[in-house]
Amino acid sequence: MGSTAKAVVTGFICRLCSEQKKSVIHLYTEKAKKLELLKKIKLLPISVDKFDNLPKTICNQCLHRLEAQYDLLEKIRRSNTIHHSHRIYHSNGRCPAECLLAWFR
Numbered sequence: 001m002g003s004t005a006k007a008v009v010t011g012f013i014c015r016l017c018s019e020q021k022k023s024v025i026h027l028y029t030e031k032a033k034k035l036e037l038l039k040k041i042k043l044l045p046i047s048v049d050k051f052d053n054l055p056k057t058i059c060n061q062c063l064h065r066l067e068a069q070y071d072l073l074e075k076i077r078r079s080n081t082i083h084h085s086h087r088i089y090h091s092n093g094r095c096p097a098e099c100l101l102a103w104f105r
Helices: 004-010 030-035 037-041 060-089
Strands: 024-026 057-059
Touching: 024 030, 024 060, 030 037, 037 060, 057 060
Parallel strands: none
Antiparallel strands: 024 057
16 A cells, blocks of 8 residues: 555545545545535534645545434434424423324323
């Protein structure tokens, strides 16, 4: 694979885990756009800039972890919306039987 310096230039270093990998996805490709990688990475406590001198690739293992994290965050957001709506619509404390959150009683 060569040196680490060469790997950064040729795209073998993962931006997220900093490990050298044979298979990576470049953050500014059509595939990355379809996967919304930059949107998902923005949820992490890092900043990615197209013109910085850091790697612009992520490995498949980090991709799967990023996807899982994003899916969890989306599930939490949807759940929070449901709970918020539940609180507004059933503020009297009585849930109708058809309420999805009736089990909270």
